[in-house]
Amino acid sequence: MAEGFQFAHIENFSRKGDKRGRTVGFVLGEARRDAAASLHVSSPRPPELVWGVSLDEVEREHDARAVSARKAVAGGKERAVGREQHTLLTVVVSHPYTVAEVEADPAKRAEVERWEDLNVRWLRDQFGADLRTVVRHTDEKYWHLHGYGVPGDPEMRAWMSHPGQVAKREVVAAGPAEGEDDKAMHRRSDRAYKGAMRDWQNAYFESVGVPAGLTRIGPGRRRLPRAEWHQERDQAQALRLAQEKADALRATVQQQAREFVSKTKGQGGELLASARAEAERVRAEAAQLRADAARRADAALAAVDAAQAAEARAREAAEKAQQERREAELATTAARRLSGLGGALRGLWDGLRHSKVAARIRAELMPAVEQWQKVAAEARAREAASNSQRQALAATVKELRRSAGDLGAQRDELRERLAAYEPATPEFAPAALRPHP
Structure with missing residues (x-):
């Protein structure tokens, strides 16, 4: 087996x-x-x-x-x-x-x-x-x-003899469907290729695999338990044996018919009726065997379809798990980048750069941002001018104070000289220096 x-x-x-x-x-x-x-x-x-x-x-x-x-x-x-x-x-x-x-x-x-x-x-x-x-x-x-x-x-x-290439070329030759770009069309042509090759494999299975007692797909491809696959394999073998038995019976009937014809040439209708009855019985038995083989074939093909559907579901689940893993890795990387304020700002800006929604938001907020920047610049300019004026005024005050100090010193020196060299008389003395009456 x-x-x-x-x-x-x-x-x-x-x-x-x-x-x-x-x-x-x-x-x-x-x-x-x-x-x-x-x-x-x-x-x-x-x-x-x-x-x-x-x-x-x-x-x-x-x-x-x-x-x-x-x-x-x-x-x-x-x-x-x-x-x-x-x-x-x-x-x-x-x-x-x-x-x-x-x-x-x-x-x-x-x-x-x-x-x-x-x-x-x-x-x-x-x-x-x-x-x-x-x-x-x-x-x-x-x-x-x-x-x-x-x-x-x-x-x-x-x-032209390769079913997959024929199917793919037909899609490409027809061009993109309505609302479809070239990339989507080529994906559709790839699906047509795979579908044609599955049909080709199924045709091979029906013509060769079933009569030879082979299964369509092995257990590893479909992740079948060994017991289930052995059951499917035994079913394929039973189908093969049924077909072989039907073929052998057909050959036997044909041989018996030839022998009967050769033995009964020239004999009466009784032998002919007997032969016809025997032939009818054999045909009925052969029909029963063919029907049994057909049922087994239908069961085998149904098992193949179920296995292919299970394989497709498993493949979709694997692809979904792989996508979720990639998304988790991206989230982990982003989390590492967002550790700290600087990383958070870089991550935010990187995200905004690659987001169409963020680009629209930036476009809407840009006039306000520019107005805020203008107001800030004017405030900084006014502050700078105020600082400059305050510094100039402080310098002027400082200079005036210095000048006042110099004048006071000169006045005191002049008074001392007047008192020493030209003493003032009472009538000509300043009011502040006259003696009280």
């Missing part, structure tokens, strides 16, 4: 290569296990062809078509396809069994052989004639397949 879940990944490549330097040549060389392109594999083994042509033939076909491919440009002209355009499509699918398990257990090998047949059928339905080869690698841990395709489009546009 498979202890795991499905894995499928689609990716396109160009001759120029991506940021990691993976060009078309490098990708095909890695698939061939060329020495320069398979350093990540400890003991490389040549790939095993499962379906289609060799990898060398794929590379020759790709390179020849890439040289001759043309794309239409303005003016009805054509030009060569750029080396940056994706011209090779690839798909990798992996089974949860390890290579060691498959090689050691014939029952598990039978399971993966059925799984491989389902994958080849699904890949051919998906990509049609563009699919050129499917190979198996057995030199890594898990059993897996690689599919490689060359676009049949005259311009070799590999994105």
